[in-house]
Amino acid sequence: MTDDDMPHASEATLARARVLTESMDYIETLPALDRRVAELAAQGEPNWEIAAEVGISDGAVASMVSRILAVIANRGGGRVEVGGLGADTDPGISGGYDEAPWEAFDGPEGANRDGQAR
Numbered sequence: 778m779t780d781d782d783m784p785h786a787s788e789a790t791l792a793r794a795r796v797l798t799e800s801m802d803y804i805e806t807l808p809a810l811d812r813r814v815a816e817l818a819a820q821g822e823p824n825w826e827i828a829a830e831v832g833i834s835d836g837a838v839a840s841m842v843s844r845i846l847a848v849i850a851n852r853g854g855g856r857v858e859v860g861g862l863g864a865d866t867d868p869g870i871s872g873g874y875d876e877a878p879w880e881a882f883d884g885p886e887g888a889n890r891d892g893q894a895r
Contacts, residue, residue, distance in 0.1 A: 787823075793846065794821040800849045811841060818842050 797804065797819035804815040810831060817827045824838040831838075 790818075790821055790823055793842065794819050796846060796849060803849060804845070807845070811845065814838055814841050815845050818845075 797815055801819070804812055804819070807815060810833075813831055814827055817830065818838075822830075824835045824842070827842075828835045828838045
């Protein structure tokens with residue numbers, strides 16, 4: 778791939794293509810749709826052309842390529858901790874739960890853990 782082969786491509790698209798081309802070993806491990814999107818992006822295709830070819834939206838292509846580039850940029854880097862809003866990414870010694878199992882509660886039926894009526 779040379780810059781002359783892609784006269785329609787922007788500088789950002791060319792830079793993206795260079796990074797992806799250098800990471801084909803990783804791209805080959807991706808699921809089929811992700812792999813196809815990454816291969817087309819590595820060829821210098823713009824998002825709208827990739828979207829038209831694979832049948833997804835431009836935004837989905839941009840998001841997919843962005844995630845792939847983020848993984849490539851972090852390869853060999855530090856640990857990535859993943860969790861959504863409210864996710865307990867460090868559950869601690871009890872696995873995120875109270876140490877006393879629920880079965881150990883011997884209170885009256887209909888009472889909460891402190892023995893108070895609900």
